[in-house]
Amino acid sequence: MAMLSRPNFLNARVWLLFLWLCWLGDGQRAQAQYRPHQDLGALFADVQLKPVFPDSKTFPDCIPLAPPAVIAQRYAQEKDQPGFDLKAFVARNFQLPPQPGTNFTSNLDATVETHIQRLWPVLTRQPVPEESSLLALPKPYIVPGGRFREIYYWDSYFTMLGLQVNGQTELIQHMVDNFTHLIQTTGHIPNGNRSYYLSRSQPPFYALMVRVLAQEKGKRVLAQYGPALQKEYDFWMAGAQDLSSQTQASKRVVRMPNGALLNRYWDDDPQPRPEAYKEDVEVAKASQRDPQEVYRHLRAAAESGWDFSSRWLADGAHLTSIETTNLIPVDLNALLYHLEVTLAEVARLNGNQGRAKEFIQKAKKRKEALLLYCWNPQEQFFFDYHWVKKSHSPVPTLAAVFPLYFCMATKAQAKGVAQKLEADFLQTGGLRTTLQHTGQQWDAPNGWAPLQWMSIQGLKAYKHKALADTVAQRWIRQNLRVFKETGKLTEKYHVEQAGQEGGGGEYPNQDGFGWTNGVLLRLLKDQNGRR
Known part of the structure; x- marks a missing residue:
């Protein structure tokens, strides 16, 4: 829901009815904008910290049975009453995340190839609007499984490798189109199609997905998705224009000592992750550091897909020492090199040789910088580079x-x-x-x-x-x-x-x-x- 101010002539009950009618009348917009960690106020934090659910991801995925503002007001009115039961309140006001019914059972006598072919329909979700944190997508898609009830960015590329083997070109097309839709509507591909993932992405595999589709449908597919590829690149390079000798880093871009631009993982929102709220609050408290700094590093690690790993830990052992945004990751910059090469190829397909040359030069500079800063000649191995300490990660x-x-x-x-x-x-x-x-x-x-x-x-x-x-x-x-x-x-x-x-x-x-x-x-x- 967009923020609305209450007209003076409306009393509270009429206002709540008005909100409810808005919710019912504009379900598509409501679900796209419902952000439980923001819209539920104190209720969200209390449910997550108690915790009401053993898995912190459950509550952000629940479906509110009334507009969030209505539920939040109910909570404010009821929570201090004698005998108030938070778990019962949640049960009255929210529906648990849907679990698609299935009678699927594994046949251990069948080959694993047959097992996987039988699993694809089980993991496929149809584009059915849902008034929750789930962002609607226009076409069917594959979810990872288990607690992961939505599409995930970098997971999907590796899923497509199997879909390609099984000749599921149409489903690959649907998934590429869904990611293109997310780029067009949100400006990037979020971690997953949940509103609470909108502040971050995941390793940029979109160009590789488009190449999988091009293998099945021809090279012109690259040109077809060229605008979305460019928008993906613009997302990762946002902030580059703000860099100087005095400002070394902005968002996901870092200016290296030799002037080259390399990238890091980042998240635009330095708050606890809604899907791991209790865990993040506990880590920040135990760290005795600035909580926003810790939350930023935790979220950046989630953007990396490697949540969590010793590669992000200053002491190599404890999550309280996390410092993700201080590191130039090898994998991210290799993926962005490939995106630059792909954009050069798109420009050539479109007959724009000047633009092709521009992206070839960007790719060349990134490659040179990655080899300069991430290659450790003593260890004969690639390492993340700590741009603050100006040294390799150990x-x-x-x-x-x-x-x-x-x-x-x-x-x-x-x-x-x-x-x-x-x-x-x-x-x-x-x-x-x-x-x-x-x-x-x-x-x-x-x-x-x-x-x-x-x-x-x-x-x-x-x-x-x-x-x-x-x-x-x-x-x-x-x-x-x-x-x-x-x-x-x-x-x-x-x-x-x-x-x-x-x-x-x-x-x-x-x-x-x-x-x-x-x-x-x-x-x-x-x-x-x-x-």
Whole structure:
């Protein structure tokens, strides 16, 4: 709801009725603008901090049964009355997030390929408007599964790899169009299609999604989505015009000592994440730091997709030391290099050679800066760069494979990365995400499908085929072992032990699971194609 001032001649009861009629009469606009953490005031904080629900994401996803202003006023009137029950109040005023009904059961006698094909309809959501924090999308889409009831940005690229194997070109088209819709209506692709995700994005894989579609429908697809690709780029580069020798960073852009522009993860809202409100408040309190500073770093890590990991922690161990925005991430800048290359290609397709040259130069400068600041010649490995301290992060991570995936590294650099992957990261079930055991989910012993894919393809690009095949085989085997034991394909895996699911982090390991399904299906196809 837009903010409305109450006319003097309306009493409170008539005003509340007016709000309710507005809510009913303009459901599409209402759901798009409903932001529970803002619209519910003290009620939201009280529900999250008590907590009423064991998972902090549940309440932001609930559907209000009356306009938020009405519910907030009810709460203010009732909360101090004797015998008030907050949980009962929530039950009267909100509907739990819908759980699509399914009688799906795993058939352990079937192949995993068949299992995944049967899962796609289960994970598909139709574009049905819902008066909640969910942002309506025009076309069907795939959700990851479990507690993740909405589309997620970078997950979707890896899901598309599997959809491509299964010939689901129309669904790929729908998902690309949904992300294009979000760019056009919100100015960027949010973390997911929830109002509480609007202040941040996720790793920019949109250009790679468009390329998947172009593989199926022809190169002119790139030109078709050129305006949206440009708008995506503008979002990541916003603030660049404000940089100078006195102002080194603005939003997601950082001016390096040599004048080059590189990017960092960021979030425009330095408040606790609504979907992890209690957890963020507790971390900020325990840190004894400026809470807004801590919230900004937590949210920036959520934008990275690596929430959370020792790569963002100043002491390498404790979330209270998080400093995400002080780091220049290897993966983000490799992805933006690819976006610049893609925009150059779009310009060429449109016959605009001057603009193509402009983006080639941007890509060249970014590549040179990434190699200068993120390559550690002593370690022979790519590291995030701490632009405040002007030094490399001491935490080696699988983000180092992104320059290989996009063919930005030299052959010697790729060899160094491959040797470290084999010596330190490779385990019985695939590649672990970092070498640190912190209890955070984006650290050892966990392995994740998107990072296995990027690593395998990056190694292949530099002719390290034997190691790439070893990683692929071990990851496939780990997935299949867990599937045979549990009937599930999960969000992450414990790669240091055979047949173990992953763990750690803010919530239990989730079943489904979009990007695991997509990467596994593609790896199996590649493996079978070589036989």
